Amino acid sequence: MSATTAPARPDLVEQRPSPARRVWALARLELTLLVRNRTALFNALALAPLTVLAVSSFLLPDAAEGRGAVAATLLGTLLVFALVFAGYYNLCTTAVARREELMLKRLTTGELTRGEVLVAMSVPAFAVILAQVVLGAVAVAVLVEAPPLRNPVLVVLALVLGFTALAGLGMATAIVTRTVESAQITTLLPLGALMLLSGSTFPLDLMPDAMCAVAERTPLAAVNQLMTLGLSGIAPDGDAVGLRESFAAGAQPALVLFAWTVLAAYLVQKRMSWEPRR
Amino acid sequence: MNAPVITTTGVRRTYRGSGAPYEAVRGVDLSIGQGELFALLGTNGAGKTSLLEVVEGLAPASAGEVRVFGKDPYADRAAVRARTGIMLQEAGFPADVRAGEMVRMWAATLSRRSDEDVLAAVGLEHRAGVAVSSLSGGERRRLDLALALLGRPDVLFLDEPTTGLDPESRRDAWSIVRSRLAEGVTVVLTTHYLEEAEELSDRLAIMHEGRVVREGTVADIVAGEPARITFTLPADAPAPPPLLGSAERERGVAGTRYVVTTPQLQEDLFALLAWARDAGVVLGDLDARAASLEQAFLSIAADGAAALDPAA
Structure with a gap:
């Protein structure tokens, strides 16, 4: 068979947009939808400072370690909560909603690749988490004390790798979630386990050794470890470390987050449905 | 037919779920210039949309080969997709998105850009x-069409494009397709409106149970189907000619209504008119x-099994 060529179209400009341009086109639309939803926007932006205000009110009176340590703990906890709710849960429900309203199916008919669609869909969640961390840091600085910053690279790694892993897990949970309403059920167990084993709600060193070893391999505990290293310079074993040692100590939690990201990406690529199940 | 831009050879598509595998497309060969x-017709569940999704590159064929512009639309997705516009039978929008925002987003992801105002082309410029949640079903369908037209594709796949449109909007959509x-x-069009296929298509295929059972121009498709003569005879009319022996009859107040199906319309009509003239009978209605x-479609739907049997 001979392939035919397109008829001459002098009015057409033909140049494939870069992946970044395609992603931004969809991400901008998702951001527009987020801004239009006032309730979601308020929850996304006001939750962080309010949480800091509430938690600091009962942490500060017992701040034996000093206000700097409290500030670091608050910021780490804030990131953990933001990753769980604005990352994991939010992206699970977004993926399910877009699938149920047949938007995902529509997007497969265009030039966006599936990976680009998922990245674009994650951009508003990442923007919200970033805003929460920044606003939370400001609130912590005003209400408690400016948090210490021993290794900014590890803090950024905690944010970026933590978001990637939790976003991926949120989308992987969408595989077994039929409706937005049922996301409240399907996310319940992973959400509870992630929070319990994160070290933010229950100290890991109070757990039995075997359980602690498991917890250290969960994504939110890894985020917590990276944040503690990056902000306070305290390693998981409780020792204070210098800048160089903090990179070495941060390698394991970073690898844990990378491994969870790979697992989530594999599940999403193999099992995620792009249209409602018949 | 011009040089083919789409070919399918022995294409099959099998769905494998928790139950037994279901073969929705069972070896389809097509060539579209x-x-x-090219209109693809068939009863519900005939396999039209399953086949179309394979040709569009939305799903891989379970067996066989598909080529669009000489390329595999699933494996060479990026190259093929830049030249195709797809209007799905069912695709949605986020409820809060505005029509213009959706068009701008879609346009920014495409390789081809033109100055054409697609919203104006489908009559939605004022919307x-x-x-989207405030658009009517027909308006949403027109927005679907607008997105398929963006980037001025070389191949348009339209899966039931006029479902839900009022007659005027349907005519407008036809006009866009013609242009x-x-x-x-x-x-490539699938539709349940047979007059749409009859009016627009150069060639068409009728699918039944996953296979193409007829393919050709409208004239080719209907060629094997009998013509029909209907008329009413008054109660006191003389005995009708022999050709009416096998006609269906229905007695009514005005007389007897005859329905004659015949493979030789001209000869039988001539004989009937000659008899009426000689007998001095007026053929009512x-x-x-x-x-x-x-008629051809209904006959295939009713007699699908026989149509599939090569010996029939």
């Missing part, structure tokens, strides 16, 4: 700032017409 409007055909665009696409 540039600038042609650009309206949320694209005049520019050399190839259109006389109607004679060649077989329609609808």
Whole structure:
């Protein structure tokens, strides 16, 4: 068979947009939808400072370690909560909603690749988490004390790798979630386990050794470890470390987050449905 | 037919779920030329959309080969997709998105950009700032069409494009499709409206149970179907001619209504008129017409099993 060529179209400009341009086109639309939803926007932006205000009110009176340590703990906890709710849960429900309203199916008919669609869909969640961390840091600085910053690279790694892993897990949970309403059920167990084993709600060193070893391999505990290293310079074993040692100590939690990201990406690529199940 | 831009050879598509595998497309061979409007018809569940999704590159074929512009539309997705526009039978929008925002987003992801105002082309320019949730079903369908037209594709896949449109909007959609055909665009259409296929298509295929059972022009498809002559005879009319022996009869107040199905319309009509003239009989409500696409379609739907049997 001979392939035919397109008829001459002098009015057409033909140049494939870069992946970044395609992603931004969809991400901008998702951001527009987020801004239009006032309730979601308020929850996304006001939750962080309010949480800091509430938690600091009962942490500060017992701040034996000093206000700097409290500030670091608050910021780490804030990131953990933001990753769980604005990352994991939010992206699970977004993926399910877009699938149920047949938007995902529509997007497969265009030039966006599936990976680009998922990245674009994650951009508003990442923007919200970033805003929460920044606003939370400001609130912590005003209400408690400016948090210490021993290794900014590890803090950024905690944010970026933590978001990637939790976003991926949120989308992987969408595989077994039929409706937005049922996301409240399907996310319940992973959400509870992630929070319990994160070290933010229950100290890991109070757990039995075997359980602690498991917890250290969960994504939110890894985020917590990276944040503690990056902000306070305290390693998981409780020792204070210098800048160089903090990179070495941060390698394991970073690898844990990378491994969870790979697992989530594999599940999403193999099992995620792009249209409602018949 | 012009040089083919789409070919399928022995294409099969099997769904494998928790139950037994279901083969929705069972070995389809098609060739669609540039600038042609090819309509794919069939009863519900005939396999049209399953086949179309494979040709569009939305799903891989379970067996066989598909080529669009000489490339595999699933494996060479990026190259093929830049030249195709797809209007799905069912696709949605986020409820809060506005029509104009959706068009701008879609346009920014495409390789081809033109100055054409697609919202104006589908008559939605005054609704650009309206949320999709406030558009009527027909308006949403027109927005679907607008997105498929963006980037001025060389091949348009339209899966039941006029479902839910009022007659005027349907005519407008046909007019848009015709204008694209005049520019050399190839259109693959599925529809439940047979008059739409009859009016627009250069060639068509009728699918039944996953296979193409008829393919050709409308004239080719209806050629094997009998024509129909209907008329009413008054109660006191003389005995009708022998050709009416096998006709269906229905007695009524005005007389007896005859329905004659015949493979030789001209000869039988001539004989009937000659008899009426000689007998001095007036043929009431006389109607004679060649077989329609609808007739051919219904006959295939009713007799699908026989149509699939090569020996039949």
